[in-house]
């Protein structure tokens with residue numbers, strides 16, 4: 001029920017985010033809805049809707065599979081066959097909106113589309129990175145995992161900035177992880193030896209997002225001016 005979800009947010013998520021910078025909850029949707037989401041993601045994978053993750057700059061002679069095996073698709077939730085994913089996104093939206101007002105003076109008015117990701121279990125993972133290293137507006141990363149119960153590898157390891165410990169979080173079925181997207185949370189996906197599914201949504205800090213858009217506009221204008229002078 002919605003009440004229990006907002007209480008969950010208040011009692012669990014907010015204190016953890018403020019003290020550790022990340023937090024996960026298990027059993028977010030429950031078995032029935034959780035399985036429906038997993039079924040829709042598996043069907044997207046089976047029907048070839050997930051494409052190879054782009055390489056930053058393709059390295060000649062190195063086969064893509066060896067570096068990046070993740071396959072992704074961006075969904076709004078309105079697509080046919082994404083009804084359960086849409087239900088998940090609405091629930092996460094509600095959770096985040098309850099959190100937003102209590103995470104300092106952050107206004108969260110927009111989010112990314114959902115990135116449906118699959119690691120095919122060939123040992124591929126994702127190198128250590130920060131989601132938002134340069135103030136692109138992303139405030140919170142949410143990762144909804146539903147790996148099969150037998151997870152071989154594929155652990156998400158977070159290296160909380162300035163802390164002496166790391167956090168190893170398995171993408172278990174119906175688990176939602178939330179963490180600050182900025183430099184506080186460098187993280188990696190360790191090599192996965194079984195098919196690993198996850199849905200990621202990023203929530204924007206409206207102020208930071210507006211400034212990032214302005215910087216990008218100024219940069220574009222500057223480049224156009226430079227081009228017209230060349």
Ligand SMILES: Cn1c(O)c(C(=O)NCC(=O)O)c(=O)c2ccccc21
Nearest residue numbers: 053070072117126131143156189198
């Ligand atoms: C496929 N994939 C990712 O898995 C993560 C990521 O950090 N995942 C964490 C996780 O799945 O636990 C990313 O951050 C990411 C960023 C851009 C493109 C693809 C990406």
Ligand SMILES: [Mn+2]
Nearest residue numbers: 129130131187
């Ligand atoms: Mn990431």
